[in-house]
Structure formats: structure tokens, C-alpha cells
Amino acid sequence: MAKILSKKFYEEMKKLEPRYPSKVALLLPALHAAQNELSWLSPEALNEVGEYIGIHPAQVREVASFYTMYNLKPVGKYHLKICTNVACCLMGAEKLVDHCEKKLGILAGETTPDKKFTVMEEECLGACGTAPAMMLNDDYYEKLDVKKLDQILAGLE
Amino acid sequence: MGMVSTETLFIQHFGNEEARGMDYYLEKMAGYSALKKALQMSQDDVISEVKKSNLRGRGGAGFPTGVKWGFIPKQATQPKYLVCNADESEPGTFKDRDLMRFTPHLLIEGMAIAGHAIGSNTGYIYIRGEYTREAKLLDAAIEEAYSKGCLGKNILGSNFSFDLTVHRGAGAYICGEETGLLNSLEGKRGEPRVKPPFPAQAGAFGGPTIVNNVETLSAIPFIINRGGEWFAKLGKLEKSGGTRLFCVSGHVKKPGLYELPAGGVTLRQLIYDYCGGILGDKKLKAVIPGGSSAPVLTPDEIDVVLDIEPLMKIGTMLGSAGIMVVSEDYCLVKLITRITKFYAHESCGQCTPCREGCKWMEDVLHRIEHGHGQERDLALLLDIADNINGKTLCALGDAAAGPVTSFVRKFKADFEEHIRGKKCPNA
Numbered sequence: 001m002a003k004i005l006s007k008k009f010y011e012e013m014k015k016l017e018p019r020y021p022s023k024v025a026l027l028l029p030a031l032h033a034a035q036n037e038l039s040w041l042s043p044e045a046l047n048e049v050g051e052y053i054g055i056h057p058a059q060v061r062e063v064a065s066f067y068t069m070y071n072l073k074p075v076g077k078y079h080l081k082i083c084t085n086v087a088c089c090l091m092g093a094e095k096l097v098d099h100c101e102k103k104l105g106i107l108a109g110e111t112t113p114d115k116k117f118t119v120m121e122e123e124c125l126g127a128c129g130t131a132p133a134m135m136l137n138d139d140y141y142e143k144l145d146v147k148k149l150d151q152i153l154a155g156l157e
Numbered sequence: 158m159g160m161v162s163t164e165t166l167f168i169q170h171f172g173n174e175e176a177r178g179m180d181y182y183l184e185k186m187a188g189y190s191a192l193k194k195a196l197q198m199s200q201d202d203v204i205s206e207v208k209k210s211n212l213r214g215r216g217g218a219g220f221p222t223g224v225k226w227g228f229i230p231k232q233a234t235q236p237k238y239l240v241c242n243a244d245e246s247e248p249g250t251f252k253d254r255d256l257m258r259f260t261p262h263l264l265i266e267g268m269a270i271a272g273h274a275i276g277s278n279t280g281y282i283y284i285r286g287e288y289t290r291e292a293k294l295l296d297a298a299i300e301e302a303y304s305k306g307c308l309g310k311n312i313l314g315s316n317f318s319f320d321l322t323v324h325r326g327a328g329a330y331i332c333g334e335e336t337g338l339l340n341s342l343e344g345k346r347g348e349p350r351v352k353p354p355f356p357a358q359a360g361a362f363g364g365p366t367i368v369n370n371v372e373t374l375s376a377i378p379f380i381i382n383r384g385g386e387w388f389a390k391l392g393k394l395e396k397s398g399g400t401r402l403f404c405v406s407g408h409v410k411k412p413g414l415y416e417l418p419a420g421g422v423t424l425r426q427l428i429y430d431y432c433g434g435i436l437g438d439k440k441l442k443a444v445i446p447g448g449s450s451a452p453v454l455t456p457d458e459i460d461v462v463l464d465i466e467p468l469m470k471i472g473t474m475l476g477s478a479g480i481m482v483v484s485e486d487y488c489l490v491k492l493i494t495r496i497t498k499f500y501a502h503e504s505c506g507q508c509t510p511c512r513e514g515c516k517w518m519e520d521v522l523h524r525i526e527h528g529h530g531q532e533r534d535l536a537l538l539l540d541i542a543d544n545i546n547g548k549t550l551c552a553l554g555d556a557a558a559g560p561v562t563s564f565v566r567k568f569k570a571d572f573e574e575h576i577r578g579k580k581c582p583n584a
């Protein structure tokens with residue numbers, strides 16, 4: 001079967017290999033690297049990661065499904081993760097979720113039909129002193145309110 | 158104002174992006190001089206200095222760091238490992254992020270010293286997956302350290318070698334628990350292990366392993382440079398040295414990080430003198446003093462001195478020093494329901510009491526919150542919590558049970574109002 005992971009993926013892994021006494025320890029780094037390239041982990045991607053590590057695809061899935069950051073379903077171009085844990089709720093995070101849901105016409109956990117936005121409720125992001133907080137792809141946005149959120153959304157094409 | 162003046166180790170650098178670079182660290186922060194000094198000391202001498210410092214783990218359990226290092230067997234046939242717990246997953250905690258993005262070299266130097274002390278040549282920083290930016294900053298700092306001979310082969314011309322790798326988690330609270338973390342590091346599901354064996358006997362990849370929190374390891378260079386005794390005296394109580402980074406969030410005027418002597422102030426002082434009091438000058442309703450796993454305190458209880466032992470004495474804990482403040486108009490039933498939902502979501506599912514009990518408590522709390530509860534639900538909650546507490550492999554179960562028990566006991570009237578009024582009085 002044709003490979004879907006790039007040469008860069010394999011080079012990156014090669015560099016990491018000597019850093020671990022076992023190859024299986026590369027599973028989380030490999031899943032991160034694969035997701036970076038493909039934006040989500042399709043069954044084909046999981047298979048290829050398993051082949052590289054030398055474990056069965058079911059073992060890859062067993063591990064990948066334990067962690068919330070691995071997207072086992074496609075996600076939108078902009079992935080909003082709004083923290084709704086204690087500190088963020090105390091500072092009104094639920095309003096942000098409601099606002100996103102209304103504005104984008106989807107519920108938390110869903111992706112817009114044009115595949116542009118995915119909105120999720122997140123557990124604690126570790127930004128409680130600057131709550132409410134959210135992640136947009138890899139970046140943190142803190143001390144949010146509805147107005148700021150609108151500005152951020154308006155900046156995304 | 159009840160402010161204490163004290164020397165701080167970390168907080169003056171937070172916000173200063175220059176501080177994260179090697180040049181700044183070498184010039185302005187006596188960078189890597191502690192490592193140089195430690196490499197001329199015997200392993201035992203380093204460990205005994207750390208014991209003298211009364212440094213206690215900043216990750217949650219408060220275990221004395223020097224004592225823990227002493228558990229590593231001298232004669233081990235397997236390689237030993239040093240793992241930094243940078244999972245920072247306890248809700249309410251946000252100190253390790255600043256330590257990693259503003260003073261990464263303190264952590265790296267601390268780890269190299271710890272590696273020398275326990276005889277390990279391999280270290281990992283297990284960082285929560287969400288901290289993508291911080292992981293990149295750490296990678297860059299590690300590269301700088303390698304290029305200056307502070308990591309890698311024959312560090313600073315000695316015969317000690319130490320490799321350090323950043324390993325990203327992928328979103329799972331349980332990977333903050335040290336044995337869940339080790340499984341995750343090994344490429345498995347982050348399910349906690351049966352203890353014993355403890356990590357110091359058989360940890361990462363089967364080898365003797367020390368797991369320490371970011372703040373714990375970042376304190377090590379100071380202890381080596383200025384002495385264990387000096388560090389011990391920074392703390393105001395016996396057996397608890399140094400300063401602590403308190404993470405204050407919720408309904409205070411000035412949330413954020415505060416670095417204060419361990420045991421130097423009371424919870425009341427922190428909230429009212431340092432954080433400026435409650436938002437909108439409202440009344441205080443409740444405080445969670447040590448991350449969401451810590452049993453809640455009422456306004457009558459906040460004269461407690463902020464440190465490990467005093468909080469333990471009143472039935473709660475300092476944990477990771479994540480202090481969440483709640484003002485009078487926020488519904489506590491809603492709050493504990495949210496907390497419990499978190500534990501139900503994060504339970505790894507291995508132990509039945511935790512897997513079933515957390516979800517069950519969440520369901521009962523949810524129905525009370527929404528006005529469908531019954532009087533007997535309060536006894537039921539206490540009973541479920543009691544059937545989780547102490548009956549699981551790791552402390553996640555206790556972390557879920559303790560808060561529920563404390564909210565039900567201390568704020569019973571709030572629950573009864575929901576039950577009798579058949580709705581949330583705050584809604």
C-alpha cells in the first residue's frame with residue numbers, strides 16, 4: 001500500500017529513535033507527528049504508524065483512543081477548544097461555548113459542514129489565572145469574553 | 158496590609174522573554190554554576206544537601222525530594238531514569254507553564270543535577286500535549302544547553318553524561334499521576350500501575366526512576382548554589398523549605414501567580430492582601446485550596462497557614478497550590494457537579510469504584526443541580542464517595558471523592574435548597 005506519511009515524518013522519527021530504549025515509546029510522538037501532517041488520524045494513518053513501530057493497528061488504536069488530543073475523526077481547519085473546567089466556568093466560559101454554538105450553528109463536539117470550524121469543550125488547559133481560556137489549533141487565547149471571541153473568529157478566513 | 162517581604166526565586170523572571178535564553182541565564186542568573194559545583198560533589202553529598210533543604214515535591218503529594226532520591230538503589234543493573242512531570246493537569250494549576258516558558262534553563266540545570274545525584278544518564282520531560290508552544294521552547298533551550306556542553310556527553314568536562322528529551326502527552330489528566338505518566342511515556346495507555354513496586358525500584362522501562370514536578374526540579378540549582386540550609390530557612394515552618402508558587406484563580410480582583418515563602422501567609426492574607434479581595438467586593442463563599450482534588454474550605458476556615466501540614470490538619474490539602482476562589486453568587490452545587498464531571502471523564506476505567514462511582518456521583522449531582530434530587534441523595538453521595546475513597550489503584554478516586562464529601566458536608570443547605578425548591582435558586 002502506498003505510504004501516506006511523508007519522508008519528513010520518517011526522518012523526524014529516525015532522529016528520535018536513539019532517545020528511547022524501546023521503539024514502542026515512539027508511539028505518542030509518532031501519532032503527534034502524523035496528526036501534524038494529516039490533521040487527523042485516519043485508519044490508514046494508524047495502520048502506517050503501527051507498521052513503523054512494529055505493533056498491530058489495534059494496539060495503536062487502543063492507545064490513540066485513550067488520549068483526547070488525537071483526532072480519530074476529521075476536524076475543521078480551525079479547531080476551537082474552549083476550556084469549561086472550574087476556573088474558566090467561574091469566569092463565564094459557558095457563555096463562550098453558547099456563543100460559538102449559536103454563531104457557527106453547531107453544537108460543541110461538531111464540525112461545520114464547510115469543514116472550517118470544530119468547536120469542543122475542553123478540560124482544564126492550565127491557564128486558570130487568565131481564565132476563561134481556549135485553544136485555537138496550537139495557540140492559547142486567554143482572558144476571553146464574547147467580544148474578544150468575535151474578533152478572533154472574524155480574523156479567520 | 159499583611160504582606161511579607163521575601164526573596165523570590167522564579168517570579169521576577171516571568172513575563173520576561175529574554176530570561177529564557179542561554180545568554181541571559183549564564184550572565185544574569187549564574188546559569189549552570191550549580192551544575193558545575195554539583196559535578197564536583199559526590200552523589201551522596203548532593204542528595205544530602207537536598208535533604209537538608211526540606212524541599213517537598215510541588216506536584217501534589219509533598220513528598221521530601223531528597224528522601225525520594227535516596228530510594229534509588231545504588232547498585233542497579235538496569236539504566237536509571239529521571240522524569241520531569243510537566244503534565245500540569247490538576248485543575249487550578251498554572252505555574253509549571255510559566256516556569257517552562259520563562260525559565261527553562263533552571264529546569265534543565267536542575268534535571269542534570271538530579272541525574273548526577275541519582276546516577277541517571279537519561280531524562281525525559283513529560284509535558285502535557287496542550288503546551289505545544291512550551292514544548293518547542295523547551296526543545297530550543299535543550300539544544301542551547303547541548304551546544305554549550307551542559308547536556309550530552311561529558312558534561313562540562315566531567316565524566317557525567319546526560320541526555321534530555323521532551324516527550325509530549327496527548328490530553329489525559331491521569332498522565333499526571335506518576336505511574337500513568339510512565340506508561341504513557343512507554344507508548345501505552347496512561348493507566349496507573351499497581352504499587353509496589355514504586356518507580357524508584359521499577360519505573361520507566363523497568364529501570365529505577367525518579368519522577369519530580371517542574372517546580373521541584375527548578376528549585377535544585379538554588380539549593381546547590383546557596384545551600385540546603387538557606388533554602389530550608391526560606392520556608393516559615395519546620396520541614397518545609399523554599400518558596401511556593403501559588404496559583405490563584407476564580408473570583409478575586411487580581412488572579413495570577415504569587416511566589417511566597419512556604420507557610421509564610423494565611424489563605425486569608427493571600428486572598429485579601431495579595432489578590433485584592435473578592436471581585437466586586439462581594440462576600441466569599443468557598444475556597445478550593447490545592448487544585449480541584451482538594452476538599453473545599455468555608456470562609457470560616459481561611460485563617461489557615463498556607464502550607465502542606467496546616468492544610469492537612471484541617472482535612473484538605475495544598476496539593477499543587479491551585480487556589481480557586483468562589484464568591485457568594487456562584488452556585489456551589491453547579492460547581493461540584495462540574496468538578497465531578499471532570500473526574501468521571503478522566504477516570505481511566507481500570508478500577509470499578511472509580512469508573513462507576515465517579516459517573517454515578519456526577520449523575521446524582523446533576524439531578525440535584527437541576528431540581529430533580531431527593532433528600533436521600535445526599536446520604537447516597539456520601540456513601541458512593543466512601544466506596545471510592547482509598548479503594549483504587551491511584552489517587553484519582555480519592556481526588557473525586559474528597560471534594561464531593563466536603564461540599565455535601567460543609568454546604569448541605571445549598572443542596573437542600575435545590576432539592577426542596579426543585580430548582581437551582583441561583584438560576
Ligand SMILES: Cc1cc2nc3c(=O)[nH]c(=O)nc-3n(C[C@H](O)[C@H](O)[C@H](O)COP(=O)(O)O)c2cc1C
Pocket residue numbers: 213214215216217218219220222242243244245246247330331332333334335336368369370371373374551552553556
Ligand atoms: C490523578 C493525579 C494527577 C496528578 N497530576 C500531577 C501533575 O499534573 N503534575 C505533577 O507534577 N504531579 C501530579 N500528580 C502527582 C504525581 O503522581 C507525583 O506525585 C509527582 O509528580 C511527584 O513529583 P514531586 O515529588 O516533585 O511532587 C498527580 C497525582 C494524581 C494522583
